[in-house]
Amino acid sequence: MTKIIRYVFYDLLRTRFVTAYTLFLWLITFALFQLDNDGGKVAVSLLNIVLMVVPMVSVVFTTIHFFNSYEFIELMLAQPLARRSIFLSEYLAVASSLCLAFLVGVGLPALVFSLGMVGMTLILTGVLLTCVFTSLAFLASVVTQDKARAIGIALLFWFFFSLIFDGLLLWVVYTFSDYPLEKVTLALIALNPVDLARIVLLLQMDISALMGYTGAFYQDFFGSSMGMIFSIAVLLLWAILPLAAALTRFLKKDL
Amino acid sequence: MLSLSNVNKSFGKLAVLKDVSLTFEAGKSYALIGPNGSGKTTLIKSVLGMVLPNTGVISVNGKDIKGDDQYRKWIGYMPQIGRYPDNLTIGQLIDMMKNIRAEVTDVDEELIDAFKLYKLYGKPMRTLSGGTRQKVSAALAFLFKAPILILDEPTAGLDPISSELLKEKILNEKRKGKLVIITSHILSDLDELATDLVYLFEGQVQYSNLVEVLKQETGESRLSKAIATMIKQKELLHSIAP
């Protein structure tokens, strides 16, 4: 399995896309730090990158890569290798190269310009979101034979978690605004990896003071080590569950 | 060596393989032919474990392949279109395959030499022409001295010299007692290579016998003619007794 990972990984690292993505992240992060001396504002801009750009690039790139390596997967399948290890190797290679791009592009500048705890959280959530959306994209790739449709489904995942889910959340808040909603919304947030990452990040920044009672409640929860473990665990689940579903599908799939 | 019994496969409502039972023996080479959509590729993919049959048993060396992946070490496969990670070079790809099959130390690099692939070792796969890819695919199929060779359109897209080299290689391997299964639309090639013929039509085995027997039955000396006659006979029979 490590053998396959190594080769897919080399292959990915040599594609211009991963390099371009790394450079893009690096330039943006660097420019942000150059333009603004206020670490807090840079962190807010980086937050938008982590929440919007990283998931989108992850789903699109992963889906395209999956279909581009379809024949390679076939080649591997003709070898005495288990489907499970071929699939997981693909996942690990893609996820780790995207994570590496993120770490070099955003993580390094953030460390150099010492963003402290906020920077650490940014890096952690960025990496976790990359894994989550790579995993969702793999799921999208195995449920259909058609590349265009798979990209469509993958983008739909992204769109759903970035926008539609929040719309539903707003509707819930609006409809039940007479009730204490903190615990309910906390549970709902756990159903969306992007929201969860966003809240965790916001609470690390001092703008959380503007979040009033709701913010204080979340601060209480996420500020504790239990809350941190909870968020990381939920994000990991968000990476593992779709991947497991995709794997199950892949094991029974005709290629 | 390789047998299928009562294999059925359908994609949705479309039945692609209908109750296919076949036995392939070592030391023989089989031409697997049939029109487009007859189920050839599905049959090959089923043998390779890429397509999972709905019912029926496929066994290699007497062992059911279901849930197994190690049996594939007995199979050398040459796909119709070989696509590989774009950024790997030929050398890296061959190294990778050797790496994956590290247990095989005694490798067969005859085709690599014959096609002079070592001259192109530094070239990334994405820069290769279709023909060169074919050569790489062929070289990889024979690399591990697998006793079963499955070749999907092996000579399509190859230049005449390479094509001859490959055919030579196939015959040599057959003589060494290997089982060779070839699909091809180039019937003249099959004439040289095949000892047996399997004709698939609409997912069913219409004909399976020695090439010699077919030639005798049809009274034709060339395989292409013999097949054409056989198909006409079949169609005639079909129209009389559906």
Added chain:
Amino acid sequence: MKAFLLVAVIFSCVCFSYARVIKADHAHSIQQAIQIANPFDTILVTKGVYKEGNLVVQKPIHFIGEDGATLDGENKYEIFTIHAQGGTIQNLIFRNTGIASINDLAAIKMLQSSKWNISKNIFENCFFGIYLANSSHCWIENNKLTSDAEAEHQIGNGIHLWKCERVTIQNNWVKGHRDGIYFEFVTNSIINGNHSEANMRYGLHFMFSHSNEYRNNEFINNGAGVAVMYTQKVKMIGNRFIHNWGSSAYGLLLKDIRDSEISGNDFKENSVGIFMEGSSRNHFSDNQFEANGYAVRLQASCDENKFERNNFKRNTFDMVTNGSLVLNQIKSNYWDRYDGYDLNHDAVGDVPYRPVSLYGTIVERMPAAVMLWHSFLVFLLDRAERAMPAITPENLKDDFPSMKPYAVAQ
């Protein structure tokens, strides 16, 4: 004792009809000096630490300290309790008053007194620093009050006035108290040039205190900022409200404030620049709101307030309100978010600016919606609302937005 008597005799002889100077030192307690002093005598407190418990002053006396003259309350006592008309307390160091939950123990407590000058004193770890009740015509200047208490209940206010009038509080420095400066029922007073920093609760806190003027003060990093309530005819001019940050901190909280003027102030880095409710007929002009979470939270219970010539820069929300009916006037302010145009180059934008964003409105109505902060949805909502206003109050707008920021005094 001999020297003391000598001085006393000389003074009583030579200057019988004039005020005497009485020295308090390690041999002669301040208590004794107070006892023998006549009204308007001066007690010169020499360098040293005096632990004399509670000193009750019931006649006008001028207390002047040499450098280093320290009155220590041993964490048990109130130090000065004054009930007299006229006097001075100058250049003394007060430290370690007692802490009590029932009595407001202070370093200097003044009851029904007037015409006192309290200046250049230092207060360290006093429960209350300067405490005036029912007093008037006092002058509190250049004092420095610090405390390192850790919780609100362990500490009283720095400068505390209750039912006073005509008091001047100037150039004092207060840090680490509960409220830096506290007024209740105080009228016609001037608070000028004070610095109030890192107090547990409010930097400045006043209620029912009409017709006062607050000028050029600095309120920095206080637990809950500045809160002013139930008052009319206040002038707050040229003050700085800096970094009062926290989920319940306000640069300036206005509750039931009427007919007041708030101008030339600088609100910077507060979680809320100004929060106002139930306030009417106030005039906000020439203020600078920069890098606040909310620059202004204007509750619908406010009416006839006027905002003009203010600068709004880099605030997360420029303005939010909780109602749809707006009875306040907002005009000719500078908004850094304004993206309109000025065709006739008169430095006034040609299309109105709406300072209330849709998301700001949603959060005001449904606080739980705050969890959508910085989400893509919110970004889109605000864009859409700017293009087609539907939910934000129709008439909450600045019809004459300035294209350029105003030069405001810093």
